[in-house]
Amino acid sequence: MITPANDLLRLSPVSDSHVSLQLLGKWRQGSTLPDTGDIISGLTQFPRLEKISFDSSSLKSWDSILLITLTRLIETCEQKGVFVDRSGLPQGVKRLLMLASAVPEKKGTREKRRRPTFLAHVGEETLDFLKSAGEIISFLGESTIAVMKLFTGKARYRSSDLTLTIQECGVEALPIVSLISLLVGLILAFIGAIQLEMFGAEIYVADLVGIAMVRVMGSVMTGVIMAGRTGAAFAAQIGTMEVNEEIDALKTLGISPVEFLVLPRMLGMTIMMPMLCLYANLMGILGGLIVGVTMLDVNLVQYYLQTRNAVGINDLVIGIIQGVLFGILVALTGCLRGMQCGRSAAAVGNASTSAVVTGIVAIVVTTALVTIICSVIGV
Amino acid sequence: MKTTDHSSVAQIVVKNLTMAYDNYVIMQNLNFSVNPGDVFIIMGGSGCGKSTLLRHLIGLKAPFKGEIFYGNTSFWNVLPAERDRIMKQAGILYQSGALWSSMTLGQNVALPLEQYTNLKQKEIRELVAFKLSLVGLAGFEDFYPSEISGGMRKRAGLARAIAMDPKFLFFDEPSAGLDPLSARRLDELILELRESLGATIVVVTHDLDSIFMIGNNSVFLDAGTKTMSAMGHPRMLRQDSEYDDVRLFLRRGETKESRHR
Ligand SMILES: Nc1ncnc2c1ncn2[C@@H]1O[C@H](COP(=O)(O)OP(=O)(O)OP(=O)(O)O)[C@@H](O)[C@H]1O
């Protein structure tokens, strides 16, 4: 009896318990191949099967497709206790099959990677959350210690790191801070003008823009820009160092990475934020002034005097304090995400994304807190 | 930094060590000791946990179970500050080199010296130049790690590891990525460091030539059984280890009969 499963394979029984598999034609990617299941069910016609062998005299050419079919076939046969005689296979096939089975499969890894059930997933997420809360707290603790060491003059960091950060969050951030704050000033003035024109009170645009910029928007916009620019950069820099074992090299040298890497970045940010905020305030007011003078026919001097009267020293101080807080927060979140980074390129990308997100969330929450506190104590 | 106490007590003792990532056990029941002046080889197949073992020895990863002793100090049962103190006497070459990428090679080698010695700038500069020339990188002080090749990074990492004339040296695959000549020079350098500094050296390597040239004690980690399967002088292990895996490893998979294949 001959069972042509396909024109590439023929089953020819030698005896009751021995079947020879004839391999024919081209076993290559792209040719229509016999299904392994079909072959196996073809073999079940022989209930007393004990041995299969191969005949490859008519096999023209082959590639890995033949190998995977054979691997599956051999596995199934061996499980069923059928002896597989490989002597009829081409030399190359025999050798490759040997190599593939030389190192046994690592056990337990597939198991571990299985999709967890919903409950297990929730449990794992909770544990992860607790772990990361712990990490954040110990990071904050270490940062505090580093700052205290700074004040006692014992902190170890490279002053060139500090200079670099100052440059990064200073001069290099100016163009984008200028653009954004100017536009925010313009937008505020426009929106204000539409409302105030109804009462003929255009001049109060100066109050609106001045107070809004100085008290809140100047520092918030600068904070958001810094989170996107510098916070992400910090996370990526430190994350890459983690991937490269550079952080390990610092630790084993007895140098605290927080002191060495986080401190100069935080310090640079804290120094530069107030100045950037001041600058952003000015640019915002300038934006308002452009709208006021060109569209509302307010006199330049009038606008200036109005702004000066409206904006109190309170507003300025609150804005700057907020700015400093944002600076510290952005630097801390950026560095924290960098330190938590895993050991792959993708992890570095995730670290900088999550640095930006955490940074912006922190900024908004802090703004809300500061605003509430200020209104409670009445400043 | 030179120590003259060549006492015969073992320097590093590993007792019943089990290593795991989360709960996934990599190796268990490791027991071995490294004697003063040894060049101790950690060998085993790729991915069996050699680098992980090294991370335990240098204080980067806490044991799942078991203990590690430096002299009489139980390394993982003391305060981190005490661990730092022990590690100050150690030089480490990481598998990837781990040079600080924002610093030049010169600054990389100089950092440990600036942190822990009172040397003057000029002396530090001279020392840095000397250490770089020992690894064949004379004149590369002002290059950044991104501007040199992988093998050169490895060698620069070595220069940084030996900057402080350490008492312990840990090397993770020092000769991987080096050409045969540089690899040979590196082996000679390792032996020379042991002689001149009296250093105790732990090397992770699969390079058979250097295993036999520099090693005088070794441990073989077996990924299959998840424990160490042999310990001793590499040449002795090649001759008559009772484990087939170890003999095969040390003979590059050649048994005597299959040599012609
Ligand atoms: N961070 C990690 N989390 C989980 N498993 C890990 C982690 N790092 C390594 N492993 C696992 O631990 C095992 C040992 O890794 P290790 O890096 O120590 O191997 P190795 O012996 O140094 O290999 P090689 O010779 O290739 O460097 C590997 O099987 C790997 O899958």
Ligand SMILES: [Mg+2]
């Ligand atoms: Mg390794």
